[in-house]
Amino acid sequence: MTSTPTSPPRLDPVDALVQLTFAVQTVIGTVAARHELSITQLRMLGILRDREPGMLELSRMLTLEKSSVTGLVDRAQKRGLVARTGADGDGRAVHVRLTARGRRVAARLTEEVTDELSALVAGLPARDRDQLTRIATRVVYDRAAHDGIDLDEGRARA
Amino acid sequence: MTSTPTSPPRLDPVDALVQLTFAVQTVIGTVAARHELSITQLRMLGILRDREPGMLELSRMLTLEKSSVTGLVDRAQKRGLVARTGADGDGRAVHVRLTARGRRVAARLTEEVTDELSALVAGLPARDRDQLTRIATRVVYDRAAHDGIDLDEGRARA
DNA sequence: TATTGTTATACTCTATAACTATA
DNA sequence: TATAGTTATAGAGTATAACAATA
Numbered sequence: 001m002t003s004t005p006t007s008p009p010r011l012d013p014v015d016a017l018v019q020l021t022f023a024v025q026t027v028i029g030t031v032a033a034r035h036e037l038s039i040t041q042l043r044m045l046g047i048l049r050d051r052e053p054g055m056l057e058l059s060r061m062l063t064l065e066k067s068s069v070t071g072l073v074d075r076a077q078k079r080g081l082v083a084r085t086g087a088d089g090d091g092r093a094v095h096v097r098l099t100a101r102g103r104r105v106a107a108r109l110t111e112e113v114t115d116e117l118s119a120l121v122a123g124l125p126a127r128d129r130d131q132l133t134r135i136a137t138r139v140v141y142d143r144a145a146h147d148g149i150d151l152d153e154g155r156a157r158a
Numbered sequence: 159m160t161s162t163p164t165s166p167p168r169l170d171p172v173d174a175l176v177q178l179t180f181a182v183q184t185v186i187g188t189v190a191a192r193h194e195l196s197i198t199q200l201r202m203l204g205i206l207r208d209r210e211p212g213m214l215e216l217s218r219m220l221t222l223e224k225s226s227v228t229g230l231v232d233r234a235q236k237r238g239l240v241a242r243t244g245a246d247g248d249g250r251a252v253h254v255r256l257t258a259r260g261r262r263v264a265a266r267l268t269e270e271v272t273d274e275l276s277a278l279v280a281g282l283p284a285r286d287r288d289q290l291t292r293i294a295t296r297v298v299y300d301r302a303a304h305d306g307i308d309l310d311e312g313r314a315r316a
Numbered sequence: 317t318a319t320t321g322t323t324a325t326a327c328t329c330t331a332t333a334a335c336t337a338t339a
Numbered sequence: 340t341a342t343a344g345t346t347a348t349a350g351a352g353t354a355t356a357a358c359a360a361t362a
Contacts, residue, residue, distance in 0.1 A: 075328075128296070141282075
């Protein structure tokens with residue numbers, strides 16, 4: 001033991017970030033499982049809240065192969081959460097959108113994740129919570145810019 | 159567009175945390191995939207760096223069913239990364255430990271994750287990186303305490 | 317009886333490769 | 340030819356339930 005009982009714990013920067021991530025993933029996974037959904041399905045529903053992407057577009061957003069997305073959408077569709085719509089002018093393209101039921105489920109998931117993540121950071125001083133949000137936002141935007149992705153692209157509204 | 163070009167983006171606190179998490183998971187997943195490992199296998203190897211837990215203990219640390227861990231350890235064992243050792247006094251218990259090869263792989267994974275996560279936060283001012291580490295550490299320790307888990311329990315050394 | 321671990325079974329998730337249909 | 344999407348196939352990951360062995 002090199003630390004005294006009162007010294008604040010100090011994790012390795014990488015460990016801290018990784019373990020924070022696993023904690024958040026566990027929270028999200030628990031919420032998803034409560035609705036018999038996987039984290040991937042939850043992510044997809046989250047994405048579809050304000051977009052109606054094509055399959056390929058969706059695969060890029062989820063960082064998955066298009067064939068994986070076929071199965072993902074198949075299963076969500078079978079459960080009445082999403083629908084495929086034959087698109088605009090392109091006879092090949094298919095767009096994916098939430099059904100009314102999917103929208104209700106997505107809203108509920110958002111609520112529950114918000115509640116549980118709020119609980120996760122409830123022990124932090126308000127100032128630290130703000131810092132965390134600010135810093136996380138910056139990392140996310142920096143990364144998106146680095147990857148040439150516009151986070152607001154294709155959204156229904158800003 | 160409600161924001162001016164120069165206003166810093168401001169995500170919803172929950173979105174920011176969730177998206178940061180997905181970004182980190184993507185980084186970890188990429189490193190793992192490079193070695194043909196899943197994130198779960200990577201996590202397990204990380205845990206085993208300084209512990210030799212029983213199967214049940216391991217399942218708790220990974221938040222998985224014990225039967226899931228059986229398969230996980232089976233596959234890692236088949237690849238020569240871990241070994242099962244019949245334990246101390248208890249004839250039922252099995253302990254899991256890294257092989258020499260597993261240890262080398264774990265070290266390499268740690269290195270690569272460190273490099274890539276460093277890149278992820280490289281755009282942040284040093285002060286923000288420190289804040290992120292401090293806040294993440296606190297969340298992780300708070301959560302562990304909340305769940306009655308001692309993060310240093312069972313470790314070879316502090 | 318309770319605990320530790322494995323086995324049997326059934327899904328979901330994922331990728332690769334080959335395919336269909338449209339552009 | 341190129342692009343959007345699906346199908347076929349195979350393996351990993353996961354849970355539930357039933358089981359074996361030890362405590």
